[in-house]
Amino acid sequence: MSVITVNTRRTSASSILRRTSMKTKLLERERPKVRFTFPHTKKVRHILQNFAAKQNIREYENLVCLIRDSHLLDDDLSGLLTEATQCISLLNQDLRLFVEAILIVNWVSFSDNVISQYQSFIINLLSAHNYHAKFAIDTLIAHFLPDPEQADWADGVPPFDDLKKSVNVHCVINSLLSIIPMCQDILLHSIVHHYPYFTKSSHTHEVYLHNLLCILDYRPQLQPDILHLIFSKLVLLDVNAPKEEIERLENEMEVDVFEVEDKFNCDTMKHPVAHILDISLLKIFNHFLVLTQESGELNWEKAKKLYQDVLVVFDKVLLPTYNIHHVPFVMFFLCSLKPTITEAFLNFLWRKVSNPNVASIHRHTAVSYIASLIARGSFVPLYMLKGTLQQMSNWIHSYIVTQDELGCINSDIRIHVVFYSVCQALFYMIAFRHKDLVRKKKDIVFLESLNLSKMVTCCLNPLRVCQPAIVQNFASVARTYQLAYCYAVIEHNSRNVIPTIYQDEKGSVMVSNNTLDSFFPFDPYILKKSKEIIEPLYVYYHANSENSTEDYDMVEKDDFLAYGTSPGFKHRN
Structure with a gap:
């Protein structure tokens, strides 16, 4: 070998492996490296053949170190790949270090000809020796992790250079999945392993998520697994960006006078995790839009498949996670x-x-989703609203009859949490959408048929445990249209506020104020960038005219309560 300075001491295989991690190696784009004169390609072939014959091991180890540590030029890498391709049959597990040294080369930064040559080498290598597949795929996925110091993409669109590098990596992955079926499981394991932790930079999350969604373009059969991974990670972001913290930071942090007209700063969430979540959800919404639209029309088959896959994720990941x-x-x-x-x-x-075999907390959460979706979705038609109210009303009255037949009423909220949750959801939807429910005489007749008076005066007394804001707004609507008279019950409840003291399953003494919580998942959306997708679909609360002397602005005033979490109403004493 020519002009190579190498330590003359015996170099063991373990010492060669003692190097920087693959991810670090791929991310070190600009680190200055020593320039060596690379050996003639025929010398490389000779070195590999000698090592395979267990001769001149030191020369092989020096070659591995040279590939790993030197700054390779196009001609260097091209010659190396040419010779290595001709020796594919030799590149078994005994030459693992040589193979791995080539695989960790940052090949996406080379010329187009070398990139094409490198892609062919990887495919030929794994076709002949699939035991290198795990390391090879790990190096490919590691290319999805950019320099964390880079800025976010403008408007979420990757620049040409980043897009070109990404496409080159995806071409290799797609070919490997077609040629070697076992690579699919390895790929799924690798993308889980490399998914950035929520403390990583927003750009890292943006690029990684972008590339996972690109995989779905050419491997749609992986959609259920990849969506499950993505939403599991998004939920982790959501949990670590509580709404109260986001609002506090947005209100507390003032923009510098010189940055007032800086659009980027105005559109960026102050909460770092919320900023990552905002960028990620915008990318998800845009991907779903592109996926389900064809020539400006909805592609029903694709939309149906997407809904079915996301619904599975919702059932397993989102529904069991409370208060996201x-x-x-x-x-x-x-x-x-x-x-x-x-x-x-x-x-x-x-x-x-309605399934008694489902845990009460999940039934409570599910009914909150129903109420919040119907109240907030501008796309929910009136017939669905009325059908849901009728369904809930029938269930509530059936439950009341069952309790009356027992003859002994125990109104403990823990025992009847599902009943109270359904009542609160029904009161919430009527108060929120009352203007849609009273436009015509037949709509008033429909509301009267729900027999709301029996609900509020039954022995279980749902007005006692429902959120005060919901109770007051519902009572106002019910009195305005003479559907039920709630104020006598409310007054009675206010004079009989007795907390419940009990022991939990661990024996700890607990005190309950006997008030149902107010988790409504579709309360106002406060992430800035992705909000542009949700805003046109969203309904803000309009107070009943009798319940308020002022006309609240839909966008600015909704959801401002003097206490706790919000069901979307403005509570007035």
């Missing part, structure tokens, strides 16, 4: 595509609510 604020809007968006999807989702949720 933004990721559930993915279902909100999907429901807006077609009324058939909205109806299917409502039916799915109602089956959860």
Whole structure:
């Protein structure tokens, strides 16, 4: 070998492996490296043959170090790949270090001819020796992790150079999945392993998510697995970006006077995790739009398949995760595509609510999704609203009859949490959408047929445990249209506020104020960039005229309560 300075001490295989990680190696784009004179390609072939024959091991180890540590030029890498391709049959597990040294080369930065040559080498290598597949795919996926210091893409669109590099990597992945079926499981394992932690930079998340969605373009059969991974990670972001923290930071952090006209700063969330979530959800919404649209029209087959895959993820990941604020809007968006999807989702949720074998907390959450979707979705037609109210009303009255037949009423909220949840959902929808429900005489007749008076005066006394804001707004609507007289019950309840003291399953003494919580997943969306997709589909609350002397602005005033989490109403004492 010519002009190579190498330590003359014996170099063991383990010492060669003692190097920077693959990810670090791929990310070190600009680190200055020593320039060596690369050996003639025929010398490389000779070195590999000698090592395979267990001769001159030191020369082989020096070659591995040279490939790993030197700054390769196009001619260097091209010659190396030419010779290595001709020796494919030799590149078994015994030459693993040589193979891995080539695989960690940052090949996407070379010329087009070398890139094409490199792609062919990887495909030929794994076709002959599939035991290198895991390391090879790990190096390919590592290319999806950019320099964390890079800025976010403008408007979420990758620049040409980044797009070109990404396409070259995807071409190799697609070919490998076609040639070697086992690579699919390896790929799924690798994308899970490399998914950036929520503390990583927003650009890292943006680029990685972009590339996962690109995989779905040419491998749609992986959609269920990849969507499950993506939404599991988005939920983690959502949990670590509480709505209260986001609002506090947005209100507290003032923009510098010199940055007032800086659009980027104005559109960027102050909460770092919320910013990542905002960028990620915008990319998801845009991907779903492109996927389900064809020539400006909805592609029903693709939309139906997407809904079915996301619904599985919703059931396994989103529904069991309580009090997340933004990721559930993915279902909100999907429901807006077609009324058939909205109806299917409502039916799915109602089956959860009415199934006694489902955990109470999940039934409570499911009915909250129903109420929030119908209240907030501008795309939810009146017939679905009325059908849901009728369905809930029938269930409530049936439950009341069952309790009356028992003869002994125990109104503990823990025992009847599903009943109270359905009542609160029904009161919430009537108060929120009352203007749509009283336009015609037949609509008033429909509301009268729900027999709301019996609900509010039954022995279980749902007005006692429902959120005060919901109770007051519902009572106002009920009195205005003479549907029920709630104020006597409310007054009685206010004089008989007795907390419940009990022991939990661990024996700890707990005190309950006997008030149902107010989790409504589609309360106002506060992420800035992705909000542009949700805003046209969203309904803000208008107070009943009798309940308020002022005309609240729809966008600015909705959801401002003097206490706790919000069901979307303005509470007045």
